[in-house]
Amino acid sequence: MFMFWAEYVAMNRPAAPTVDGLTRRRFHYWTGRSGRSYIHSVYSPGERAHFTNAAVVLVADDGGRRVILGVGLTGALPELYFNSRSYTHALACGANQIHVHLASTSADARTAAADISAALADAQAAVPPKCRAADELAG
Numbered sequence: 001m002f003m004f005w006a007e008y009v010a011m012n013r014p015a016a017p018t019v020d021g022l023t024r025r026r027f028h029y030w031t032g033r034s035g036r037s038y039i040h041s042v043y044s045p046g047e048r049a050h051f052t053n054a055a056v057v058l059v060a061d062d063g064g065r066r067v068i069l070g071v072g073l074t075g076a077l078p079e080l081y082f083n084s085r086s087y088t089h090a091l092a093c094g095a096n097q098i099h100v101h102l103a104s105t106s107a108d109a110r111t112a113a114a115d116i117s118a119a120l121a122d123a124q125a126a127v128p129p130k131c132r133a134a135d136e137l138a139g
Contacts, residue, residue, distance in 0.1 A: 028066065028099055030057055032115025040099035045091060049098050050078035053106035055113040057099040058090035069095045071117045073109055 029037045040057060043049035049056075051074060058070035070090035074081045081087060103109035 030116050033118035034115050038101045038112045040101045043098045049100050053109050055101040055109045058095040059097040060094040061097050069093050
């Protein structure tokens with residue numbers, strides 16, 4: 001599945017490493033279609049990353065190669081997003097990391113999610129339908 005994402009995989013990078021490697025593991029940048037980079041905090045699905053009005057990137061990490069399986073927004077009630085079909089579908093398709101971009105406003109979070117989604121759109125078309133983002137399948 002991961003080979004289909006080669007075009008977009010190059011548009012992400014870990015944050016600068018530290019002596020203990022913590023920054024590299026806990027923070028990650030994703031680049032939108034605009035060329036702007038957005039820093040994300042990295043969580044596992046079991047961690048409580050339920051922040052309001054955040055952009056969320058659901059990621060499959062295949063030994064350091066990170067691949068987006070979904071992009072979303074938590075909104076004012078993050079529990080609704082983390083119980084949504086889009087979220088559970090991405091987990092079923094192999095998402096093992098939740099990347100959270102904390103924006104200063106809900107409009108900034110929407111902008112970040114839309115920008116990253118736009119950058120992902122071309123690569124998304126090459127993914128087998130079974131594992132495309134659930135929100136695309138629903139539309």
